[in-house]
Amino acid sequence: MTDFNPKDTEYLSKLQDYYAEWKSIPSYAKLCEVLGITSKSWVKAILDRLCAAGFLERTPDAVWVPTRNFFARPLAESTVQAGMPTAAISNEGEYFVIDDMLIDTPSKTTLITVKGESMIDAGIHDGDVAVVEKRMTANMGDIVVAIVDNEFTLKTLDKERGQFILRPANPAFPVIRPQGSMEIFGVLVGLIRKYRR
Amino acid sequence: MTDFNPKDTEYLSKLQDYYAEWKSIPSYAKLCEVLGITSKSWVKAILDRLCAAGFLERTPDAVWVPTRNFFARPLAESTVQAGMPTAAISNEGEYFVIDDMLIDTPSKTTLITVKGESMIDAGIHDGDVAVVEKRMTANMGDIVVAIVDNEFTLKTLDKERGQFILRPANPAFPVIRPQGSMEIFGVLVGLIRKYRR
DNA sequence: AACTTTAAAGAACGAACGTTCTTTTGTCAA
DNA sequence: TTGACAAAAGAACGTTCGTTCTTTAAAGTT
Known part of the structure; x- marks a missing residue:
């Protein structure tokens, strides 16, 4: 056996793409096909190297399974200047698992699809998916999912003359000044948008 | 074979737990152990029912693989009306894979941090993370990462009098009309925003 | 050109696997 | 308590699997 080499990176890519489609590590025979070998x-030698490099591991029953590293994606080191074009993109930098990035407490985190345009000035569009951490308290300025009169709404939490209010990020929508009950369902901790392709 | 029954839900849960830990569907023999059978x-009969119910499917090589349904998605039934408060949130699911939502081809996908405000009217803010699928061609209207004069920029791809142009989503920024070379680095397929907590 | 190392292929084989068919057990109603 | 049917187990079998060992091909070195 030799060390992990550049070609193995290529094999890893192919395996990652296959896994993304089928959510399983196939047999050696199938891997021959997938990896072009x-x-x-x-194939076993390659998998052993990917294992040594930390991308795969084996269950107690010797079944190949992907590790956390297997799912990590590169976060380009340099950033893209959306204002004026500049900088370069290198793939050397950090690697991220998106789920880890957005979710601290899985059991307290819910995904909610946003409906409507009332938060559009905050860059939250109809159809975006809100990552919401369930809790009962929030800070001023947090974007929260609140329960007002038994209904849910996504707004910025603010205070006005000692009273809590829910402020939309769109002048066309009214500020909500809860009369009866207002309860915080959770706090917005992340946002996901998917573009059609 | 009979219909999907309540007990199968229990089997499904056990299988989901196993999968969450090992990221693979085990053999029938191992499944006996996992499902307590x-x-x-x-076991095959059970899997056939889970298949009929849409939680599993088989590859062309007859390998069992989980479907999208297999991963519980609280998304489905829970939308928040950001315009006017309405709708209810049901929290059935407890496991979701955001990565799958955004990433089709892992090896071609890069995360890039957005700098600047030129796409702000498209709801893309400074500091957002762009999910970019590397490819050399794009369609009109796609938001692309382009390389203009050896520099990177995130803009909407458009055409003007037969010429490709890069249009910002902010009136304060100029439309880019590439004189020399313009190359597409990739297409924006997703956006991630993380709120400080 | 001869040698050495690495990459890849091939062959052989027992163990494990999936499938099909048959048999037993359990449940409930007539 | 018998009959009917569903749930679960068992047995049998050809196929595929992973593993190990051997062989060939390519690349690099002396």
Whole structure:
């Protein structure tokens, strides 16, 4: 066996793409096909290296399974200047698992699809998915999912003359000044948007 | 074979828990152990029902793989009216994979941090993380990461008098009309925003 | 050109696997 | 308590799997 080499990176990519589609690590025979190789024993050698490099591991029953590293994506080191074009993109930098980035407490986190345009000035569009951490308290300025009169709404939490108010980020919508009950369902901790492709 | 029954829900849960830990569907023999059953053929019958119910499917090589439904998605039934408060949130699911939502081809996907305000009217803010799928071609109207004069920029791809142009989503920024070379680095397929907590 | 190392392929084999068919157990109603 | 049907187990079998060992091909070195 030799060390992890550049070609193995290529094999890893192919395996990652296959896994993304089928959510399973296939047999050696199938891997021959996937990796473009005709030798099962060589496939095993490759997997052993990917294992040593920390991208795969084996269950107590010797089944190949992906590790956390397997799912990590590169976060480009340099950033893209959306104002004026500049900077370069390198893939050397950090790697991220998006789920980890957005979710601290899985059991307290809910995904909610946003409906409507009332938060558009905060860059929150109809159809965006809000990552909401359930809790009962929030700070001034937090964007919260609140329950007002038994109904849910996404707004910025603010205070006006000692009273809590829910402020939309769109002048066309009214500020909500709860009369009866107002309860915080959770706080917005992340936002996800998917573009059609 | 009979219909999907309440007990199958229990089997599904056990399978989901196993998968969450090992990221693979095990063999029938192992499934006997996992599901608390001593008959391979009965395990197969169960899996056939889970398949009919849409939680599993089989690859062309007859390998069992989880479907989208297999990963509980609180998304489905829970939308928040950001315009006017309404709708209810049901929290059935407890496991979701954001990465899957945004990433089709892991090896071609890069995360890039957005700098500047030129796309702000498209709801893309400074500091947002762009999910970019690397490819050399794009369609009119796509938001792309382009390389203009050796520099990177995030803009909407458009055409003007037969010429490709890069349009910002902010009137304060100029439309870019590439004179020399223009190359597409990739297409924006997703956006991630993280709120401080 | 001869040698060495690495990459890849091939062959062989027992163990494990999925499938199908048959048998037993459990449940409930007539 | 018998009959009917569903749930679960068992048995049998050809196929595929992972593993190990051997062989060939390519690349690099002396």
